[in-house]
Amino acid sequence: MSKPEFVYVTYIETTPEKLWQALTSSEFSKRYWFGTELKSDWKVGSPLDLVMNGTTTDTGEILEADRPRRLSYTFKHETNEAYRNEKASKVVFNIEQHGKFVKLTLSHEGFAEGSKLLDGISKGWPAIMSSLKSLLESGTALEIPVSALGIEGVS
Amino acid sequence: MNIKNFKPAIVYTIYIAATPEKVWQALTAAEFSRQYFSGFAIEADLKVGGAFIARAPDGSVHISGEVIECDPPSKLTVTWNVNWPALVEKLGPTLVTYEIEQAGEVVKLTMLQSHDRDISDDILSGGRAGWPAILSSLKSLLETGQALAIKMAPPERMLAALKEMGIGTL
Numbered sequence: 001m002s003k004p005e006f007v008y009v010t011y012i013e014t015t016p017e018k019l020w021q022a023l024t025s026s027e028f029s030k031r032y033w034f035g036t037e038l039k040s041d042w043k044v045g046s047p048l049d050l051v052m053n054g055t056t057t058d059t060g061e062i063l064e065a066d067r068p069r070r071l072s073y074t075f076k077h078e079t080n081e082a083y084r085n086e087k088a089s090k091v092v093f094n095i096e097q098h099g100k101f102v103k104l105t106l107s108h109e110g111f112a113e114g115s116k117l118l119d120g121i122s123k124g125w126p127a128i129m130s131s132l133k134s135l136l137e138s139g140t141a142l143e144i145p146v147s148a149l150g151i152e153g154v155s
Numbered sequence: 156m157n158i159k160n161f162k163p164a165i166v167y168t169i170y171i172a173a174t175p176e177k178v179w180q181a182l183t184a185a186e187f188s189r190q191y192f193s194g195f196a197i198e199a200d201l202k203v204g205g206a207f208i209a210r211a212p213d214g215s216v217h218i219s220g221e222v223i224e225c226d227p228p229s230k231l232t233v234t235w236n237v238n239w240p241a242l243v244e245k246l247g248p249t250l251v252t253y254e255i256e257q258a259g260e261v262v263k264l265t266m267l268q269s270h271d272r273d274i275s276d277d278i279l280s281g282g283r284a285g286w287p288a289i290l291s292s293l294k295s296l297l298e299t300g301q302a303l304a305i306k307m308a309p310p311e312r313m314l315a316a317l318k319e320m321g322i323g324t325l
Contacts, residue, residue, distance in 0.1 A: 008287075009283075009284075009287035009288075010169075010287055010291050011287065011288055011291040011292065011303055011305050012291070013295060013299075013301075013303055098305065098306075099304075099305065099306050100303075100304075101303050101305060123168075126167075126168040126169060126170065127168075127170055127258075130169050130170035130171070130294070131170065133291065133294065133295075134172060134294075134298055137295055137298065137299050138172075138298050138299050140172070142170055142172055142261050143259055143260055143261065144170055144258055144259055144261060144263075145258065145259040148256070148258030148259060148263055
């Protein structure tokens with residue numbers, strides 16, 4: 001039986017430092033993350049708020065901030081009725097130089113068996129990571145309609 | 156072979172600023188695959204029952220298979236058998252499906268690698284390492300005109316597991 005977690009790897013033509021900035025700045029995240037702003041001072045132990053159109057959708061606490069190699073935070077969903085009673089999970093970004101490119105490994109773990117949020121984030125992350133890659137490589141993020149993600153109850 | 160007996164072991168989704176036709180072409184034509192897939196040429200006879208081959212840069216056939224489902228530009232399913240001695244005999248055939256969907260103005264590409272039996276994480280580490288590199292590079296090629304020449308080697312744990320099962324990898 002595999003662990004209830006989601007892992008996504010992508011390779012990006014960029015530098016670890018630029019990728020770190022993109023993962024920690026609202027200026028970037030608003031463009032590739034469905035309009036989401038990331039509010040935190042990124043110090044270990046500090047809070048993180050994910051804010052979409054003025055609503056805090058997710059909250060967390062910074063666990064690791066080893067710029068520009070590794071960033072992790074807890075992740076608690078706050079708005080959608082179907083998910084918000086689930087316990088906090090954990091998001092980890094690993095950034096590695098791979099030849100001329102950067103290998104980004106995202107893992108999102110710590111879900112209960114049968115988690116509905118796990119299904120939701122498994123559909124959301126590929127869109128966010130794809131758009132992030134486009135933004136860093138071509139300067140233009142992707143306009144992906146939320147309805148295309150195929151998340152149950154989200155249109 | 157009944158494809159209903161196959162279950163996805165690896166699923167990878169990537170969104171690409173391109174048309175479904177462009178993505179289909181990139182997945183099925185050697186002139187594209189050579190750029191994003193470590194120099195490998197995809198040679199596909201795009202009809203059900205047609206041959207599907209990935210030819211290595213040295214001219215040898217590295218992956219051979221057959222087209223199982225072909226619905227351009229939406230869905231392609233092929234058998235994807237690496238030509239390592241005893242591989243198919245020991246692990247069964249590997250099925251690869253590409254699903255191409257319009258998602259607003261971009262394309263959602265989903266790759267599913269399926270098997271008709273349980274496959275160990277050691278063996279699957281090959282696909283888990285390979286697909287993100289191949290498909291990241293394909294996306295870059297279609298969006299920027301430049302593929303990523305990502306240096307890849309088969310994971311040690313996969314080679315060790317194959318060797319233990321008596322599957323040659325040379």
